[in-house]
Amino acid sequence: MIPRFLNGLYWAEAIFAVTAFAGVALALTADVLGRELFGNGVYGAQKFAVYCTAVAGMTGFALVVAKGGHLRPKFLDGLIPKRLNGQFNRLSDLVAAAICIYLGLYALQFVISSYQLGERGLGLNILVWPIQSIIPYVLFSSALRYILFALTPANRPVEEGFDT
């Protein structure tokens, strides 16, 4: 059940991120080609690309959490006896989840305030709260993953990230 959920979440976010990336590439290509060939860029293309980059990049954070790929300083790992590694990794995941939830709640507050104020983008006159929502979403999605890793260590990914 949990592996299927984690896998489904990963692929849903992966498709979302790649689609956003395609949006960045298409918008910028159209804008640059329009400017170079016809002397006029595409209205709002740069801003659209910025928003797509924000969405793709922030979603990328959650995807990297899913694969254990974030850079992590490991030089203090030796302080904990190896036999306690399993339990300590679970504690570490719970702390990471707590940090993500803590920041996620503030991010949610930020989005709600933007929604209430009706904030619009500069350069592309659209409401920005749907795009800003990616920040709390990614933090909560990562928190959920960390909690599931702590509850079921078998689903915890092997760290891909290199020592920093």
Added chain:
Amino acid sequence: MTTVAFLGLIALTLVLRQNIILILAICAAFVHVHYATNSSIEFLIQDIWFAIDREVLLSIPMFILAGAVMTRGAIALRLIRVMMVLTAPIPGGLAVAAVLSCAVFAAISGSSIVTMLAIGSVMYPALIAGGYSKSFAIGVICSGGTLGIIIPPSIPMILFGIMTEVSVAKMFMGGIGPGLLLTLFFVIYSYVLHRRMPSTPWRLAEIGTALWQGGFALMMPVILLGGIYSGIFTATESAVIALVYALLVELFIHRELKAKDYFQTGLETAKLLGTLLPLIAIAGSLNTILDYEGVPKALVAAVINNVSDPLILLLGMNVLLLIVGAVMDIGSAILVLAPLLTPIAVSIGMDKVHFGVMMIANLEIGYLTPPVGLNLFVAMAAFKEPFSLIVRAVVPFIGIMLVWLVIVASWPGLTLYFVR
């Protein structure tokens, strides 16, 4: 007391095995709450949004994407073939070809690891089969890979430009001279070390075929750098052109990528951006606070009051950056230190572009030095060689790079020639 709590918090997050982004986020939250005037965590989130809502960031995903397309496709392989046939008459030609392939690939990719893997996956087995020692082969691939961040385009240069408001195009131009000099140093070392090895004469048919097959790949750096240098493209535009060109070449000429590969390329790029973008956003917030609180100005004043000799200051900054490069990844180092050190460098009369390139040159050496040395770890995984062998293998190259660093730091003209 607050400082003790801050240091304690950093130590705690390290012991609790948190990743670098969460550590930086918690530190930034602490700074907002306890150090900054009239600030709170809401401002951190607001700063994160403002940091990612900027057009200047657009060149980063585009260069990463273009590099990923080229690495998955046949561009690297074709570049290597061209270099191999062109250097065949030189004793130790394969070693020289490895360096030149890294340099040319560096001119289309902005990453050290991508360059090392793209060239190394083909060149490392070829060098071993060609009778070169394992130690030299792995050393030249690891060190050649670092050319990826000094020869433009370069992701660290974009990061430096963003954090210090220096034109990214100027940073790219600044990297050309030092990049070519380091390539020359590596070529000379490779030649001198293998000058007694047998060579083969040029075969025109082979050269013709290699150039025909690799011509489109070779045109890439010409279009990219030519466009930026002539002022036709901005950095973002050149990144778009690089991507479009790479896609056209792979789709219609090389035709070796499948639809699945394109999805994987997009996914890998999203993940890479997922490690960079949050770092940029959080570092951007810290930078805003530091600026608001006047920290860079105070730091400059304190340093100038205590160290009057610019030479000692320059030496001190280089030593600091070499140490930082050895213990921190280059992205985090630039995002945190560039806004603090640039004003100090400017105060002793250094050009911002020269300082930026010098900073990247210092941190570039960090790719080869433990404990962080990303190229060492990636090479260990990719080429299945023991860590001790890889560390020993890069030592002569680190020596060469230190000589090069002295030249880069003391000769501004090398960096600024193409900028002016």
